[in-house]
Amino acid sequence: MTKDPQKLYQYAKKRIPGGTQLLSKRPEMMLPDIWPNYYKKAKGAEVWGLDGKKYIDMTHNGVGSCILGFADPDVNKAVKKAVDLGTMSTLNCPEEVELSDILCEIHPWADMVRYARTGGEAMAVAIRIARAKTGKDKIAFCGYHGWHDWYIAANLNSDDALEGHSIGGLSPIGVPKALKGTAFPFHYNKIDELKKILEENKGGMAAIAMEPIRNIKPEPGFIEAVKELARQHNAILIFDEITAAWRVNEGGYHLNFNVAPDIAVFGKAMSNGYPMAAVIGRKEVMEAAQNTFISSTYWSEKIGPTAAIATIEKCRKLNVPKHLAAAGEKVIDGWEKAGEATGVDIKVSGKDVVPSLAHFNFNYKNAQAVKTLFTQLMLDRGYLSNNGYYATYAHTDKIIEKYLETVEEAFAGLKKHIEANEVEEKLRGEVAHMGFQRLN
Numbered sequence: 001m002t003k004d005p006q007k008l009y010q011y012a013k014k015r016i017p018g019g020t021q022l023l024s025k026r027p028e029m030m031l032p033d034i035w036p037n038y039y040k041k042a043k044g045a046e047v048w049g050l051d052g053k054k055y056i057d058m059t060h061n062g063v064g065s066c067i068l069g070f071a072d073p074d075v076n077k078a079v080k081k082a083v084d085l086g087t088m089s090t091l092n093c094p095e096e097v098e099l100s101d102i103l104c105e106i107h108p109w110a111d112m113v114r115y116a117r118t119g120g121e122a123m124a125v126a127i128r129i130a131r132a133k134t135g136k137d138k139i140a141f142c143g144y145h146g147w148h149d150w151y152i153a154a155n156l157n158s159d160d161a162l163e164g165h166s167i168g169g170l171s172p173i174g175v176p177k178a179l180k181g182t183a184f185p186f187h188y189n190k191i192d193e194l195k196k197i198l199e200e201n202k203g204g205m206a207a208i209a210m211e212p213i214r215n216i217k218p219e220p221g222f223i224e225a226v227k228e229l230a231r232q233h234n235a236i237l238i239f240d241e242i243t244a245a246w247r248v249n250e251g252g253y254h255l256n257f258n259v260a261p262d263i264a265v266f267g268k269a270m271s272n273g274y275p276m277a278a279v280i281g282r283k284e285v286m287e288a289a290q291n292t293f294i295s296s297t298y299w300s301e302k303i304g305p306t307a308a309i310a311t312i313e314k315c316r317k318l319n320v321p322k323h324l325a326a327a328g329e330k331v332i333d334g335w336e337k338a339g340e341a342t343g344v345d346i347k348v349s350g351k352d353v354v355p356s357l358a359h360f361n362f363n364y365k366n367a368q369a370v371k372t373l374f375t376q377l378m379l380d381r382g383y384l385s386n387n388g389y390y391a392t393y394a395h396t397d398k399i400i401e402k403y404l405e406t407v408e409e410a411f412a413g414l415k416k417h418i419e420a421n422e423v424e425e426k427l428r429g430e431v432a433h434m435g436f437q438r439l440n
Contacts, residue, residue, distance in 0.1 A: 003050045005037035024063050026433070030386060031375045033429030042070035044394040047384060057384045058331075058403050061392050064243055064357075067269035067324070068314060069394025075272045078310035079303055087302045095305035102312055103280050106251040109260035112286035114279045115299050119242035119267030120146025122277035123209070125294055126263050129279070130207035130236035133288035138204045140184045140197045143211035145240055153179035189219045194226065198233050209238040212254045217353055223259045230262075236285060242267040242277070247324050247356045247391075250316055272311040276304035320393050321356075327391040327400060328355030334404030335360050342411040344418070356391035369423045370414065372432040377410040386432075 002008050009027060013019040020026050027035040036049040042062075047055045047070070061070070068075065082095075100113035114129075116122040123145045131137060145151045155172040156179060184201070186193035188210075198205055208230045212223060230237040239261040244253040246269040254261060262285045267277035279286075314320070332351045335358075339346045350358035362370040371387050378385035383406060417423050424431070 005035075005050050006033060008050070009037045022063065024060065028430070028433040030059075030432055031372060031379060031429060032432060034376060034379065036379075036384075044069040044071070045392065045396075045399055046070075055379075055382055055384045056399060056403065058378075058389055058395075059384050059386055060388060060390045062273055063268070064390050065268045065271075066273045066392055067246055067320060068272045068311065069392045070273065072272050072311075072314070072393075074314050075274070075307055075310045078306050079274060082302045082306040085302070088300075092300060093302040093305060095302060095309060096300070099278070099305045099309050102309065103251075103266075103278060106312075107255070107260075107264065107280060109282065110264065110280040111283035112281060114286065114289055114294065115304070116267075116277040116279070116296070117275040117298060117304055119240075119265070119277050120148055122242070122265045122267055122279050123238075123240060124148040124150060125289075126238050126265050126279050126281075127207060127209065128292055128294055129263065129281070129286065129289050130238060132292040133236060133285050134206045134234060136204050136206035136235075137182050138184065138201050139182060139207050139209060140186060140194060140201075140205060140235075141209040142186050142188055142194075143209075143214060143240060145209060145211075149175045149179060150183060152183075154183040154185055156180035157184070188214070188216060189222050191222060191225045191229075194229060198229060198235075202233070205233050205235040207236040207238050209240060211244065212239045212241065212252075212257065212259075213244050213354060214357075215349055215353060215359075218257070223254075223257050227259055227261070236263060237261040238263045238265065240265050243357070244354060246270060246312075246315055246321065248321055248354055250321065253354070270311060271304060271307040274303055274307035276308045278308075318393065323393055324356035324391040327395045328358050328389070330397070330400050331389050331391070331404070332358050334400070334407060338404065338408040338411045341408055342415045344411045344415050358391075359388040361387060364418065366423060368434060369427065369431045370418065372430075373417060373423050373426055374410060374414055375432065376427060376429075377413055378406065381406050381410065 009019060027037050036055065038050050039047050040050050041048040045057055047057050096115060103113055104110050114125060116125055127139060127150045139150060152170060152172050152175050155170055156175060156177060184197045186197055208226060210226065227237055239252065239254050241252040241264050245251060245266050249255055252264050254264065263279060263281035265279050270276060270278065329351060332348050332355060335346065335348050345363040346360045347363055348360040361367065364370050375386045383403065417426050
């Protein structure tokens with residue numbers, strides 16, 4: 001196999017539709033023709049490419065899955081023990097019961113737990129349970145919830161139903177046309193939009209699914225109003241905590257609001273890079289899982305629950321959310337100072353919401369090209385970096401300080417190219433593609 005990441009990616013596109021398994025990991029989304037594409041090794045905050053070159057990862061760190069850093073030694077130790085004991089058997093692993101106790105202890109409103117191995121399928125499980133419980137089909141939603149039919153069906157209503165809501169340009173080809181009129185998006189903090197959807201579909205709403213937090217804070221009373229509307233319309237309230245959970249507190253972000261849903265869904269950070277997801281909920285709702293068919297062989301393997309238990313225990317022991325918040329705030333402050341020092345016009349988001357999920361935007365007409373050049377300049381300096389940052393426990397003060405020094409250096413070069421109107425010509429590849437926008 002070639003060690004040239006560009007040649008390997010070109011070959012991969014012949015074998016793998018789209019080139020990668022995840023939209024967010026497509027090189028075209030970062031730095032076309034230049035991005036390292038593949039890794040040989042990852043440890044802490046460091047990533048080694050196929051050619052052995054080392055980078056510091058200051059982007060999304062495994063798309064938000066590695067809250068402790070890559071290949072955390074404590075989580076790996078627990079997983080290696082599980083591997084040696086056998087990861088699969090005709091019998092069930094006791095870790096799935098232990099993990100359920102931990103999740104319900106952290107979330108006292110919940111009584112029961114079902115598992116999956118990815119966030120998207122866990123959301124599909126939650127939707128199936130809600131439909132089984134209510135006997136209804138329609139779903140109102142806010143935010144990004146995965147790739148499954150129930151969600152993409154929103155684009156059967158109109159070609160741009162998800163445009164400006166979560167992901168633009170997604171084709172519903174392959175989604176049964178019979179699902180048209182079953183999924184309805186509403187904007188965060190726009191309670192009137194949700195009220196209108198519920199009134200127009202009176203008696204037919206199985207669930208209201210939403211990310212409880214993302215890029216903006218809820219307006220006073222918004223979350224409470226959503227819950228009350230769910231109650232009034234006999235709809236199941238589902239909080240998608242796949243991205244936000246474990247980063248701000250011990251468990252789901254909704255605990256900060258003191259608003260309990262009927263179901264909450266977890267994934268990503270709960271198992272630090274090992275496939276694991278959980279659907280927790282009230283007993284009277286979760287019991288509906290027995291009235292429908294929800295089952296999969298590899299949901300019963302041992303590694304996922306083992307990794308989740310080890311990750312959650314370490315997060316609790318070290319107060320990892322506090323570290324992540326501090327790291328995010330430091331990075332956000334550094335971005336702002338670098339912008340002020342160099343004159344690069346940016347708008348930073350996340351500090352007063354979830355600082356460990358921070359990002360900034362360039363305020364220029366050719367913003368996407370500017371962002372692409374910034375990524376190129378940072379890569380030349382040994383960083384995997386763009387305009388987003390997911391904090392991990394492996395990001396020490398020393399790493400962050402050096403990163404911010406490099407950002408200011410890159411910003412200074414960027415400013416010169418912006419003033420000289422030569423941003424595009426300085427790119428060694430194409431402008432990065434666009435295609436992922438969030439509702440909140």
